[in-house]
Amino acid sequence: MRKNLAAAKLAVLNQLEYRLNYVIDAIVQPGLSAIIEVTLWMAMLTGMGTNSLGGFGREYYLAYAMWATFMGRITTNWMYEFIMLDEIDSGRINSILVRPISFYEFYFSQFIGYKLATAAFSFLIPLIACLAFKAPLIVERLPLMLLLLAYFLAFTYTISFCISCMAFFMTRAQSLTGMKNMMLWVLTGELIPLDLYPEPIRTWIVHSPFASGVYIPVAYITGRIDTHLIMQSFVSISVGLVLSGLCGAWLWRLGMRSYAGTGA
Amino acid sequence: MRAFDGGGVSLRKQSMSIVIQTRDLTRVYKTYRRNEGGWNALKGFFNRQTELKAALKSTSISIEAGQIVGLVGANGAGKTTLLKILSGLIYPSTGEVEVLGFKPFERKSEFLRQISILLGQKAQLWWDLPAADSFNLLTSIYSLDPNQAKSDWLTLADKLNCREQLHVQLRRLSLGERMKMEIIGSLLHRPKILYLDEPTIGLDVLAQKTIRTFLNEYVQQHQPTIILTSHYMDDISSLADRLLLISQGSICYDGTVDNFVLHAETKLNLDVKSEETDFEEVIHKFFEKESRGRQTSRPQPT
Numbered sequence: 217m218r219k220n221l222a223a224a225k226l227a228v229l230n231q232l233e234y235r236l237n238y239v240i241d242a243i244v245q246p247g248l249s250a251i252i253e254v255t256l257w258m259a260m261l262t263g264m265g266t267n268s269l270g271g272f273g274r275e276y277y278l279a280y281a282m283w284a285t286f287m288g289r290i291t292t293n294w295m296y297e298f299i300m301l302d303e304i305d306s307g308r309i310n311s312i313l314v315r316p317i318s319f320y321e322f323y324f325s326q327f328i329g330y331k332l333a334t335a336a337f338s339f340l341i342p343l344i345a346c347l348a349f350k351a352p353l354i355v356e357r358l359p360l361m362l363l364l365l366a367y368f369l370a371f372t373y374t375i376s377f378c379i380s381c382m383a384f385f386m387t388r389a390q391s392l393t394g395m396k397n398m399m400l401w402v403l404t405g406e407l408i409p410l411d412l413y414p415e416p417i418r419t420w421i422v423h424s425p426f427a428s429g430v431y432i433p434v435a436y437i438t439g440r441i442d443t444h445l446i447m448q449s450f451v452s453i454s455v456g457l458v459l460s461g462l463c464g465a466w467l468w469r470l471g472m473r474s475y476a477g478t479g480a
Numbered sequence: 481m482r483a484f485d486g487g488g489v490s491l492r493k494q495s496m497s498i499v500i501q502t503r504d505l506t507r508v509y510k511t512y513r514r515n516e517g518g519w520n521a522l523k524g525f526f527n528r529q530t531e532l533k534a535a536l537k538s539t540s541i542s543i544e545a546g547q548i549v550g551l552v553g554a555n556g557a558g559k560t561t562l563l564k565i566l567s568g569l570i571y572p573s574t575g576e577v578e579v580l581g582f583k584p585f586e587r588k589s590e591f592l593r594q595i596s597i598l599l600g601q602k603a604q605l606w607w608d609l610p611a612a613d614s615f616n617l618l619t620s621i622y623s624l625d626p627n628q629a630k631s632d633w634l635t636l637a638d639k640l641n642c643r644e645q646l647h648v649q650l651r652r653l654s655l656g657e658r659m660k661m662e663i664i665g666s667l668l669h670r671p672k673i674l675y676l677d678e679p680t681i682g683l684d685v686l687a688q689k690t691i692r693t694f695l696n697e698y699v700q701q702h703q704p705t706i707i708l709t710s711h712y713m714d715d716i717s718s719l720a721d722r723l724l725l726i727s728q729g730s731i732c733y734d735g736t737v738d739n740f741v742l743h744a745e746t747k748l749n750l751d752v753k754s755e756e757t758d759f760e761e762v763i764h765k766f767f768e769k770e771s772r773g774r775q776t777s778r779p780q781p782t
Contacts, residue, residue: 222620226606226613233608233649311604313569314597316589317621472585473571476509477564 223322224329231333242338246289250342253281270412276438279351280409282342283434288406290335291368291429293376296327297393300380304471305387307478320377320464327373328366335365352438361433364449368428371453372400374460381464384471405431411440423448425456499673499705500543500566505575506729507536507561535561537729538575543722545672548699548706550720550737552713554767558729559709560599563675566707567597580672593622596671598662600678605650611661612646615668622669629668636664640694656687663691667698676708680715692718713760727770 231238257277260269267273272280300323303309312319346353379396382389401407403426410422410431421427428449435441513531514524536558543549553559564570565577568584568591577584582591598604605614612633619629637643640660645653650661659679666674679695680688692715699706699719710716716723717737725733725740733740737759744762 218623219621222617226609226617229613230606230608307602310564310569310597310599310602313587314567314592314595314604315618315621316592475570477560477569 219317220321220325223317223325224332227326227329228333230326231330238334241289241295242334243341246286246338247341249285249289250282250345253285254278257281270409272409272411272440275349275351276440277409278349279342279346279353279438280434282345282351283437284406284409284430286338286342287365287430287434288401288404289338290331291365291372291404292397292400292406293327293372294393294397296323296330296373297376297379298390299323300376301383301389301393304380304383304475305389305478310477320468323377324370324373327376328369331369354437354439357437360443360446361437364428364433364436364446364453367450367453368425368433371425371457371460372429374457374464377464378460378467381467381471384467384475400426400429403427404429405434409435409440411435423452425449425452428453497545498542499545499580500541500707501576501578502566503540503576505536505539505562505565505577506534506573507558507565507570508573509533509535534729536565536572539726539729539731541724541731541734543705543707545705546703547722548708548720549722549724550716551707551709551724551726552716552763553709553726554770557726557770559726560677561729562726563597563677563707563709567595567675568592569597593669594672595675596666596669596673597675598666598677598679600659600676600681603650603658604662605665607651608649610647610649611653611664614650614661614665615646618665618668624669632670633664633668636667639697640664640690656683659683659687659691663694670702670704672704674704674706676706676710678710679708680710680712688712688714695719713763717759725766727766 254277257280258274261267261274261277269277300319303312303319309319312322315322343353345351375396376393379389379392382392403421403424405421405427406429410418410427413421422431422445432441432446432449436443436446510530510532512524513529514520535556539558539562551559551562561570565572566579566584568579568587571585580591580594582588584591605611606617609617615629615633616626618624619626633646634643637646637660640663642657642660642664645657645661650658653661663679676695680691683691695706696719698704706719708715708719720737723733723735723737723740724731741759741762744766
């Protein structure tokens with residue numbers, strides 16, 4: 217536990233070294249995305265001459281767009297995935313392989329440390345915006361939503377681990393990150409709320425672990441769904457975690473067999 | 481080239497404990513090869529031509545506790561591959577390897593706590609952090625007592641004259657300063673076995689001397705087992721009490737530096753005139769001969 221906390225602290229220290237990057241990643245980038253999404257939804261509703269879409273009103277879309285963009289930034293992992301890919305690709309992974317801490321554990325601790333430090337600041341923005349614009353928000357649901365997100369981070373990190381293991385077998389595996397993030401953009405509901413998808417696609421995605429990245433937590437705190445669905449999400453994340461964990465362990469073992477310690 | 485035993489070492493094997501042992505260890509790398517030009521690139525897209533290159537060929541060595549072994553060979557001879565296998569970074573293709581009773585490639589925590597590897601051409605501390613922060617992280621990773629560890633790294637920094645640089649970001653240090661920090665980081669947990677892969681590479685004469693003197697003192701005080709590779713023969717002659725010469729993946733000499741110089745002409749068929757008894761000179765001739773031999777051998781296509 218001590219080494220995990222130390223690695224998490226390392227992530228925070230690294231972020232503090234590069235203050236501007238941190239501000240851009242935690243606030244500016246999701247803030248701009250939120251402004252674009254809110255503008256698009258409002259324009260769409262105005263253009264259609266209606267105040268509701270799919271049974272939900274303007275204020276729901278305002279709240280959804282605000283939370284979804286910030287939540288998407290937290291639950292989508294690209295920065296640490298790039299670092300992990302680069303470590304394997306360049307051979308810098310050697311410095312971790314010879315220490316009594318696993319690659320998975322080392323970067324997981326850093327990833328969690330970084331995400332917690334980022335979420336603490338960036339979630340203040342949709343929270344303040346929702347309160348200021350009187351958008352729907354059930355404050356007492358926030359703790360369970362945060363718990364679900366924290367659990368989802370373990371899942372999304374394990375997917376990143378699987379992708380970084382691909383660097384053992386191919387160069388420029390970074391292209392997989394872009395592909396995965398596009399997929400998550402759609403499947404988590406960051407792009408469009410999942411309840412606007414046609415059946416049965418909607419049901420499939422809602423019951424997949426991916427929906428717990430954005431749609432389920434946002435829908436839960438804005439009152440679109442009930443508590444039973446969030447409990448179900450814990451189960452679907454667990455299944456996803458086991459499957460991605462097995463896949464990651466297999467890829468790691470195979471990768472280490474072929475690893476040549478490149479670059480060192 | 482046939483291996484010969486330089487003597488003096490095998491007698492001690494009887495009385496000391498073996499900490500590193502390999503038997504018929506090999507490592508083969510698979511590499512992609514294609515000829516130049518657009519057409520060949522297109523052909524390579526559909527049909528990859530790979531070739532196998534044996535970086536290490538049937539290597540058997542035994543190293544006793546407390547021994548300082550100089551591993552010398554030309555570029556691509558297999559030195560770093562051997563160190564990577566012994567430290568658990570890579571798997572051997574065939575053969576057996578045991579270090580401190582562990583199979584290195586299993587990378588068990590108890591094993592990793594007892595070894596350290598310093599790769600002179602690769603930073604192992606964290607690039608964006610001051611060394612002091614990296615040492616604190618290592619203290620936690622190795623579960624060391626924080627006060628004791630801090631006292632240790634301050635002492636080591638004093639000995640290497642780099643206390644002033646402890647709080648400067650690693651990326652902003654000179655090569656020599658960075659190497660000193662890397663050395664401190666690799667010794668912090670007091671490893672029983674230390675692999676030093678070109679620890680003085682690219683350093684000026686003064687920095688090389690400082691590191692050499694420091695390592696000499698450290699060895700006398702803590703008596704770790706060390707395998708040292710270097711292209712600077714002063715490193716080897718001043719630190720190593722045993723020389724392993726590696727050529728094209730095979731150990732071709734195992735013995736003392738003195739015996740190597742004395743018997744190079746007869747045992748390794750080197751053209752050494754009687755008045756040229758300098759170690760560096762003999763090694764230079766050995767590399768020249770090896771380079772000529774390498775040009776005639778080619779990897780095996782698959």
